[in-house]
Amino acid sequence: MGAEVLAWSFTSGWASGINAYAVVLVMGLMDRFWQIGEIPEVLARPDVLIVAGVLFLLESVADKIPYLDSAWDAIHLGVRPVVGAALGYLIGHEQSTSLAAALAATGGVTALLAHLTKSGVRAGVNLSPEPVSNTVVSGAEDVTVVAVLGLAAAFPLVAAGIAGLLLLAGIIVGLMVMRAAARLRRRHAPGRVRVEQERSG
Numbered sequence: 001m002g003a004e005v006l007a008w009s010f011t012s013g014w015a016s017g018i019n020a021y022a023v024v025l026v027m028g029l030m031d032r033f034w035q036i037g038e039i040p041e042v043l044a045r046p047d048v049l050i051v052a053g054v055l056f057l058l059e060s061v062a063d064k065i066p067y068l069d070s071a072w073d074a075i076h077l078g079v080r081p082v083v084g085a086a087l088g089y090l091i092g093h094e095q096s097t098s099l100a101a102a103l104a105a106t107g108g109v110t111a112l113l114a115h116l117t118k119s120g121v122r123a124g125v126n127l128s129p130e131p132v133s134n135t136v137v138s139g140a141e142d143v144t145v146v147a148v149l150g151l152a153a154a155f156p157l158v159a160a161g162i163a164g165l166l167l168l169a170g171i172i173v174g175l176m177v178m179r180a181a182a183r184l185r186r187r188h189a190p191g192r193v194r195v196e197q198e199r200s201g
Contacts, residue, residue, distance in 0.1 A: 021052050025053055066126050073119040
């Protein structure tokens with residue numbers, strides 16, 4: 001039981017860093033229809049589901065528009081880690097206060113890392129001259145979050161392992177994207193462009 005609640009805290013924390021409202025909505029629906037023991041019952045309340053659903057729809061739109069997605073990410077720097085921590089606390093608070101605190105820390109830190117990774121990747125994607133890439137990346141993020149949470153319902157430890165691999169992969173990709181973006185900015189810097197024009201002239 002201890003390993004499973006830790007797995008749920010880690011998985012929901014990672015997913016919250018990507019799309020916190022989707023996590024609350026999906027976990028609430030899973031508990032409402034399948035009564036999964038590790039999911040806090042409060043998430044299945046109708047008011048929670050309605051609010052999460054509306055916010056998820058707003059995020060689905062904002063997350064697919066270039067540069068608006070980065071502004072949305074900046075606003076949610078203080079939201080996604082809090083949601084991850086809150087879910088971790090709710091997952092463990094019925095067992096013990098110390099466990100709840102540990103799970104809250106796990107969820108919050110994991111959500112923060114996932115959020116920073118997502119923000120870095122999306123900032124790099126925004127440099128693409130066409131808008132399709134934003135829609136593709138955003139859709140892939142949403143599908144992955146739902147798929148990993150769905151897997152957690154049956155195999156929480158496996159889902160946590162996959163979430164960990166995705167977090168690591170996201171960090172690596174994020175670093176690569178930021179380096180590529182930095183090179184692109186230097187290449188198109190006004191001073192560099194003028195120097196190259198003078199040389200060619």
